[in-house]
Amino acid sequence: MSETATGGASGRDARIRLSDVAARAGVSNSTASLVLNGSGPASASTRQRVLDAAAELGYAGPDPRARGLRQGRSGIVAVVTEDALGDAFRDPINLAQLDGLADGLGDGGPSLLIIPGAADDPARVSSSPFDAAVLVGCGVGILDTLELLRRRRVPVIGLEAPHADGVAAIDLDNVEGARALAEHLRELGHHRVGIVTLPLGSRRTSGPLTPELEAAATAPSTSERLDGVRQVFPDAPGWIASASSIAAGYEAGAALLDGRGAEGVTDADGATLADDATGADGAKAASTRPTAILAQSDLIAIGVIRAAEERGLRVPDDLSVTGFDGIRVDGLTDHDLTTMVQPARAKGEAAGRAVLAALADPEAPAPDPVLFRTTLHRGATTARAGA
Amino acid sequence: MSETATGGASGRDARIRLSDVAARAGVSNSTASLVLNGSGPASASTRQRVLDAAAELGYAGPDPRARGLRQGRSGIVAVVTEDALGDAFRDPINLAQLDGLADGLGDGGPSLLIIPGAADDPARVSSSPFDAAVLVGCGVGILDTLELLRRRRVPVIGLEAPHADGVAAIDLDNVEGARALAEHLRELGHHRVGIVTLPLGSRRTSGPLTPELEAAATAPSTSERLDGVRQVFPDAPGWIASASSIAAGYEAGAALLDGRGAEGVTDADGATLADDATGADGAKAASTRPTAILAQSDLIAIGVIRAAEERGLRVPDDLSVTGFDGIRVDGLTDHDLTTMVQPARAKGEAAGRAVLAALADPEAPAPDPVLFRTTLHRGATTARAGA
DNA sequence: CTGTTAGCGCGTTCAT
């Protein structure tokens, strides 16, 4: 395979160019280009000579850089994340979305360029060539980056990203999903519930959820899910998870179960955990421990369950726990988690299709938001209160 | 922010180019280029005028495509995987490697272009611009792709990939690690052991491990780990996992524990499970069930444990189980797995450094392979046989 | 210090 001196002007190390092939085949560059791209009309003999020449020289095809410049297109779609690479992919829900995205882009379609940490360093986004960008799981920290993308005239698709001018939005009805889940708990008779939220913004800190922090949440999915819960449990105390992970859920769950969530919701009086209607004072009776915890992701929920079990609490007998996402728990837990299942893969596919559409007609205005819905999965981690 | 008619020749939709900025600042293209790239010498007043012009026009910086062509460099490093995207990143060990790779490339460094499924479609690799490629977890199915990369004169770094001419290899001492683990089991008195292998090649099928299949294994880590085991248990029966996942491990574990591994290792006689020295016939006594299972990844091991527990077997009392990788079990299991810990992150970083080195001096020959070592973690999933 | 010139490698007109 490695015949070195076959070619005509076989320079020691240079890459074979189209012009080399053309020269060897005795045709012009343009003819060779037409033949190799399959499109152009050419006599059978010419075609064959070009193909032979290419094979003999080991032509690797056109240089993607040059082709990209010429065609104004690089065949690359950027996946922009606020988080670091590891954090972004650790949650199966994001992987599922990426899988869907790859699918939606199709087989011969563009490849994915991963641009993590865009919030910290917006400039990363202007140094690489790509034809479209997909924002996944971003908060408003991404807005600077967005401005750059707009200047580059790059179509932008937002997967649960902040709505902004010209961004094709793929959304999830987080509000309704979270509300339904909270409703489910209330129907089961729970009044003292705790919340474990997703990270509020790009600041990955954990701690008690204060009204101020809650109001300042920047990530759409975080604040939407919180809004949904608030429609049912306006005063429930909460804890902010530092990430959507089991470990973070464990920490947060431990905090809530040990009563540390208290400071978050009350000002100065002794009331610690809210109930939904009677006011925070009525339930000051036997226990201040929540009877249910709404975790804003499945991974977090698993961590919460672990924290509960470690404290000798049985789920769901002593504590009901709900998740969010409906990830296929590849053996992550023995529990059949009550959760809202979201069509992550379909969301990714929709994003892929949106990319292709934007590429096909760059002049077209951003399409209307696409809204995906969640479905309640009644698992075995929720039960009637005080059972 | 969106003053539209400020610029001179503000064409309706065109992207602002360097020449627009230069014209507005009243300087030549090259001067503007020098100023914007920070490098060139320029008078303070000129510099300021150029910067002002760029700001006023909303110049987004040089077009990465054009810059890439001109400089012969795109600022992109490809991560090439044999598997589909989801399969490749589901295993935390690969994520850790990616994390390390991103680190090793440094902050202002190249971005990562994900190219999954390269074995199925080698051409994917020739359509996108990148300056170097990292092969992660590939078998020989990648060789066609490799040939293309060679033709493109792209430096290639192999992370546990097949050794080949010009590929900078980052290796792991899988053989020694697997041997040590097997040795550990033998020292504990285990004779009847079963093996659950990683997938043998790009064919993601599961089933009993036959000598023919074993000999035909194409993925380096798979066959090396198998080789290591064979130095201690030459005849142990095995089952091929369809992936490095808990689910696949569960299936394989179930198969071995139910005695289905049998056909794999024997020809026609009744002997089912091998012991290491006395030959397959001696142990036909009470039970043919293995007393220990060597799983070739931690995820697989967790699946095996689950299968065992479901059958009423206690780990490690009734069955010892070992893993491989030493992933941080973010709450994946309650067990403290006995396993070989590999420095996945460091491997990724080494790959990153190798990329930078290759980029710094493209003429340099491929460096010698870098070998990383595993360390035995004696967890709580192995115990003395027959205890 | 600044402007002029010349490509990077390719695809695509427009002639022939």
Place this chain on the structure above:
DNA sequence: ATGAACGCGCTAACAG
């Protein structure tokens, strides 16, 4: 059916 010429947007040489 084929070849010649041009330019995508930028930067690296050289002149001035």
